[in-house]
Amino acid sequence: MIALIDEHRDRFGVEAICRTLGATACGFITSRAYRAAKTRPTSARALRDAILIEEFRRIHAENYSVYGVRKMHHAMVRAGWQIGRDQTARLMWAAGLQGVRRGRKPITTKPAGEPDAHPDLVERRFAAERPHQLWVADITYVRILGGFCYVAFITDVFTRRIVGWAVSASLHTEGLPLLALEHALLSTGASRGREGLIHRSDRGAQYVSLSSSDALITAGVSASVGTVGDSYDNALAERVNGLYKAELIHSKRLWESVEAVELATKGGCTGGTPPACMKPSATALPRRLRRLTLTIRTQRPLRPDLGPKPRALQLPSCAVQRAQLRPLPLPYLLSASSTAEMQLRREEVRK
Known part of the structure; x- marks a missing residue:
């Protein structure tokens, strides 16, 4: 409160500020108390805290x-200071000091310092009606013997296949995301200037830079970026990164060099038995099943004593979204009449 009054006293005056604060729920100081606090000598605790x-x-x-906090407390005690652990934590917070944390991950995408005008054309709707309509891009890292290397991927949303990738020892725009974009354009045969192609990425400095924007404009691709620090805005690309690490990178404890990671990524994308993240989704549903609600119509039972005609089975949209990630389970494919017949046969066997 004293600091607030000191900040605005030259503009509004002490009396007006204290009168305004007194009319609010947080007001508790008067002008007299403010002047007394300013003339009061510094307490012994404040002097000791400063030292x-x-x-x-x-x-x-x-x-x-x-x-x-723990090691600083022991270091202060060894230096001859009588201080408690809680006091150590309080003074370290006041001084802005903190210890190093283990297992910190390298930052692969740094937000741009200046605001950009790239629109959000996707809005978390990762769906496409045809190939080369929506591409998602992201950068991940791989630990190697000499530190880290970085891998950029571009994935086609319709086919769920990696169409472009690049491996580099640095996060430079020209050597990583732009190289992956050029690879995607060449490998898919997508003509430059294809109508409706959207390039989705996060709001990192590599993707909103001037060179990246010029490359997308030259290729005739519309740029779409998400919000800062929100992985859900680029969830499909994050999923590809996770599968790439789980199925390829984590199969080996440590990679020797950037060239070894590049060769392994190339083998997974172009030859051999690629991981699931690098080939078309084997569990994708046919086009006729891609609806918000699935209706599975059943047949009339063969015997009247089995009950009335079963109604159509309505699957909610959340079930359909889960079904797009794996094949439909067997009970959904069995009709009600066949299930009833199986139950009837079981009862006859028991008798």
């Missing part, structure tokens, strides 16, 4: 700025 914060910063810097 300890400087000592915290010195010890933290001497230990490569990696110590957390």
Whole structure:
């Protein structure tokens, strides 16, 4: 509260600020109390905290700025300070100090510093009526012996097949996403200027850069980007990255070099027995079954004592979305009459 008044006192005055704050639920200070707080001497705790914060910063810097609360507490005790662990955590938070965390993943997509005007043409609707209508793109990383390498993929939404990819030791736009785009255009035979082709990506600096935008315009492809820090806006590309790592990369503990990752990715995309993420979906439903609701009509039972005519089985849209990822289970393919006959036969056998 004191800092708020200090910030705005030259513009509004202390009396007006305290009177306005007193009319709200959070107002609790008067102008007299403000002046008393400003003239009150600094407390012993505040003086000790200021000294300890400087000592915290010195010890933290001497230990490569990696110590957390536990190690900083032991380091302060070894230095001769009588301080508790909770006080250590409070002063480290006040000083903006924190320990290093294990297993931190490299950042493959950095958001652009300036706002861009790329529209969102997909809005999480990852569906297409024909090939080369919607492509999704993303970048992932692979651990190698010398650090990391990066892999860019472009996937066709209709066929669920990787149509373009590139492997590089850096995140430069020319050597990674643009190379994957050129590979996709050449491998699919998609003519430049194809009407309706959308290139979907996240809002990373590699995809919203000037060189990337010029390449998409030259190829006649419409650019579509999602929001910052939202993986659901590019969920299909994230799924491809996960399958690529689970079925190809994680089969080996450590890759030797960028060339080894590139050869393995090439073998999975062009030859041998590719992983499931690199070939058309084997569980995709026929076009006649791609509806919001499936109706499976059954036949009239052979005997009247088996009950009335069963109604049509309506599957909700969520069941259809799950069915697009795997074949329909056997009970959905059996008619009600055949199921009733099987039940009748079982009862006859028991008798």
